[in-house]
Amino acid sequence: GAVVSQHPSWVICKSGTSVKIECRSLDFQATTMFWYRQFPKQSLMLMATSNEGSKATYEQGVEKDKFLINHASLTLSTLTVTSAHPEDSSFYICSASEQGVSPLHFGNGTRLTVT
Amino acid sequence: DQQVKQNSPSLSVQEGRISILNCDYTNSMFDYFLWYKKYPAEGPTFLISISSIKDKNEDGRFTVFLNKSAKHLSLHIVPSQPGDSAVYFCATGYFGNEKLTFGTGTRLTIIP
Numbered sequence: 001g002a003v004v005s006q007h008p009s010w011v012i013c014k015s016g017t018s019v020k021i022e023c024r025s026l027d028f029q030a031t032t033m034f035w036y037r038q039f040p041k042q043s044l045m046l047m048a049t050s051n052e053g054s055k056a057t058y059e060q061g062v063e064k065d066k067f068l069i070n071h072a073s074l075t076l077s078t079l080t081v082t083s084a085h086p087e088d089s090s091f092y093i094c095s096a097s098e099q100g101v102s103p104l105h106f107g108n109g110t111r112l113t114v115t
Numbered sequence: 116d117q118q119v120k121q122n123s124p125s126l127s128v129q130e131g132r133i134s135i136l137n138c139d140y141t142n143s144m145f146d147y148f149l150w151y152k153k154y155p156a157e158g159p160t161f162l163i164s165i166s167s168i169k170d171k172n173e174d175g176r177f178t179v180f181l182n183k184s185a186k187h188l189s190l191h192i193v194p195s196q197p198g199d200s201a202v203y204f205c206a207t208g209y210f211g212n213e214k215l216t217f218g219t220g221t222r223l224t225i226i227p
Contacts, residue, residue, distance in 0.1 A: 043204070049214065
């Protein structure tokens with residue numbers, strides 16, 4: 001089955017630094033990937049849609065300058081949390097689908113803790 | 116504005132019995148519905164889906180029911196097994212469009 005790999009699985013960083021999270025589709029090409037964020041005991045909230053070769057589409061309320069998304073190839077999308085603050089601490093999950101057909105396959109997520 | 120709601124944050128079921136998880140949505144235009152299972156510190160795993168042209172879809176122990184008039188779907192797991200203990204999310208969207216809206220999740224605990 002389709003596999004989505006996310007790295008790192010957890011990261012601790014100091015306030016003010018930037019953190020990059022990678023999302024790879026291992027055995028298929030994904031023109032579109034999605035980035036979600038999940039706070040404890042809450043739903044997965046879509047942050048942005050990452051489009052290969054073009055700009056990402058951000059959901060309302062998500063700061064595009066803070067959460068930089070790059071989708072440089074058909075198998076890799078990156079999310080960079082810039083100038084991270086403690087309130088950015090969360091569980092970030094990426095997803096992709098084969099040939100644009102559901103269901104989405106998810107990575108294992110990245111637990112970000114900003115101290 | 117929560118478009119997809121799972122009103123039960125948690126549910127405990129005896130092993131071997133039926134687990135029923137519920138989900139309500141507000142947008143009648145949604146035509147594709149999915150259930151995902153999630154373990155702690157992992158990404159969600161797809162379980163089963165249904166399109167709006169059907170009212171039931173079955174896959175092994177898992178059955179999803181869709182009531183379009185009530186804007187309600189449910190997931191039945193029978194018989195429930197200890198490995199089913201996880202958080203279950205329903206998700207809705209438009210068929211052919213990968214963008215999904217997720218519910219708030221229900222934590223299912225199967226009691227041995």
